Amino acid sequence: MTHGDEVKMTIPGSELEIHETDAPVEDDSVVSVAGRSPTQLAIARFRADKLSMISFTVTVFIVLCAIAAPILVATGVLHPNEFHQELLSDDGVAPAGRFGGISWDHPFGVDPASGRDLLARLMLAITSSLTIAISGTILTVIIGSVLGIVAGFSGGFVDAVIGRIIDLTLSFPQTLMLLALSGPVVLMFRTQIADFAPLSFFESADLSNGFYVILILAIFGWPPVARVVRGQVLSIREREFIEAARLLGASRRRLYFKEVLPNVWAPVLVYVTLLVPAYISAEAAFNFLGVGIKPPTPTLGNILGDSVSYTSADPMYFFLPGALLALIVVVFNLVGDGARDALDPKSHR
Template sequence: MSEIAVETAATVTGPVVSKSPTQLAMARFRADKLSMFSFYVVVFYVIAAIAAPILVATGVLDPFTPHQDLIDEQSLPLHPFGGISLEHPFGVEPRIGRDSLSRIWYGISFSLSISVLATLIAVVIGVVLGIVAGTSGGWIDAIIGRFIDLTLAFPQTLMLLALSSVAVAFITTVLNVPEGPSAQFVYVVSILGLFGWTSTARIVRGQVLSIREREFVYAARLLGARPGRIYFKEILPNLWAPILVQFTLIMPAFISAEAALSYLGVSVRPPTPTLGNVLTDSLSFMSDNFTYFIIPAVLIALIVVCFNLLGDGLRDALDPKSGR
């Protein structure tokens, strides 16, 4: 051994610790301050959403009780800045006087529930069709590709407006879902999930086209593995990173979509609050009670931006070819 090698070996103190790809990805993610801030904001929103029904059941939050004594003759809050006070930190709702903090907090729970369930439906459909299309190829891939194109070309907004009453009636009568907010909730989740899977399917298909050429897939086929095993035992475990990133990027899109559907009148309707219908209701009082409009608008913008930044951070951290 040369003298340089001896000196170099002598300077090494302690064992060399190897890191797994997951540990390396987590280290890259923690080094990104903006992604970590977004992660903490998202965790805060999730905890608030989980706690909201408990706080409503225990009486800490009261999103339904009117306070007409806090409303003047013009249906506006008596106190300035939308009726903000120690008792009502976000003010009170115009015309009815319900507590804005309680309604917005409870609305976060409904909006996140809608987006999470719809995202799960979209991701499951997209992953299954993407894996089948990428692995099978041929006419199966062509049919799934044309189905994706047909779904993208479908006039979703127009059909949502035209079929909302019929679909809600079907959900109520056939699926035995209680009429009202529950049926509207199921309708919005179903529509967002059934029309939001196309981007996931295309991304998964592109990843599968690369993975299916690897040796372990060939080995599974030579050993007589059935297509189902190849799909979900060999290929799916290698797709968790793009699926996780896609999940965090679809959720904010569905939160914004729920707000848009509320504006069109086909989402969950008051008195059950969501961030979308609270924001929609505030548009009528934007000039007279700007506080009532700006608070839900800022909350929606913040959660959408943070989910997008979290998705971008995860994508950079999980990509071993990242330039970090």
């Protein structure tokens, strides 16, 4: 048979004929369809949401500012602790000029009583606050995911014990424990990490206070993560691929981290995007209570706490950090909402 020849097949007892030819098909209506993985479908749904993409772009910009701030301080581009008394008014408190001393040299103005550049301090404050929030989120997710997987997969006595630990943790008053343990725990951290302070742009006192806030956030933040992961594991542990892995002799560690964990990352990822803004707000609240990184190292919390004393003399000093904190919290929450909708197509905003 040569190229382009036609082959005719007739099915006995039927008038149906099948014509097969090896000639090239030149039909423009034939469209090739490529399969896409669930991850690719989720990314496509996320990119189709304009509000989520705008929030994601702003979030990336904020993170880049947080990364660049200590580099710019180390290279002398930013001067967050440089005093400019000449930029203050005659009373030595309020910044000279309108809107808190905003100028080309100081786009966000200067802070009262010292004349330090507010833009430089806010950029470094984003670094401090995001470092605490992201570190606390990572520790929270690690503790909650491990205990949630163990509880959901093991069941029985182990599940009951972890459940009681969750109830006990949630019953503790977080604010009271935060204030009661701050003194001895911070002092212990300070003696342990004093040798590592030169490796960071934080002082040893700032590191110890920061570690304490991260520890408190993780200790009281992991139970909801554990409950979410446990609920997912309860439905996963009875599936065929888990039974196949058991029959092949997979160890508990492999079952936990190779078989179960990759199938619960979606809700954990959504929870991460919601924990970061919550922890940024918590860090700001802790500074109002006197716990956290202290000035002169700036955080969004201690700048806001300091601005309360100057609301009448310099309203912009209160408005700009508050607006920045609100913006960070909103865009992170919107990214979390977009991730949830993209990963769960049945959900509707």
